[in-house]
Amino acid sequence: MTLMKWDPWREIEDMFDRYTKAVGWPRGGQEALAPSDWTPRVDIAETETEFLIKADIPGVEKDHVKVSLENGVLTIQGERKTEKEEKDKKFHRVERFTGTFMRRFTVPENVDPEAIKAVFKDGMLHLHLPKTEKTEPKAIDIHVD
Template sequence: MSNITRWNPISEFEDMMNRYNRMFGLARANGEREGKDLFSRSDWAPAVDIKETPEAFLVEAELPGMAKEDVKVTVHDGVLTIQGERKSEEESNDKKLHRIERFYGSFTRRFTLPDNVDENSVTAGFKDGLLTLKIQKAEPKEPKAIEVEVR
């Protein structure tokens, strides 16, 4: 006798992304919750490039057709979050839509920051539909030996 299990492609995709994130050291303990939030709150996801220099990490997100007022960037508990909404054009009587390929609606992208960054150093720029974030690296914390008195 065999058990029948309903196939859930979203769950399999989340599992694959969690494995990928763990492989590159990007996962957190609550990584599963972050993946579910991404699917439940986002209508689309902007393309993002992450680059590293000796001094900083650079995050570039493509947000064409958006204004900087439509984007919110936060850092909380080691997670960088980029949120926003791209509104669709209002339909008018003198326009007929033949094809819509661009995505509209809200989005949320989350990235787990490595331990060697200064979360308070995040700076942001927005030009020509490109959001650029710069996160300075921090000095690695020296391990501190604690002497324990034996009684």
């Protein structure tokens, strides 16, 4: 038998996720909550040239993933199919979520929407959001009559 280290923070985070999903509260400030069966975990990083979003979606087929950008909101959605029940198989524990998922993120204004690239490999979705060149805000003097 393998011993596992207990992580109370992970249990608290899981409990909070289940609670906020049950009452319908959004968890993040920039993320819009959408009805779904489960929520994939993501990492968001920034370099000088791009934003990178990595989403964990193991067990999801590439054809069941859709990425879209509309009105400055990036949406990742898809579905993980339930395994077929086998009569001679008895499950002792099922922890993996199945069903539909959706995550939404507000995209910064300095992202080039035409150059967004999505790569799906080995259950990981990598979204590359290239930045546009910075535009300096300019002051405009308006004459008041």
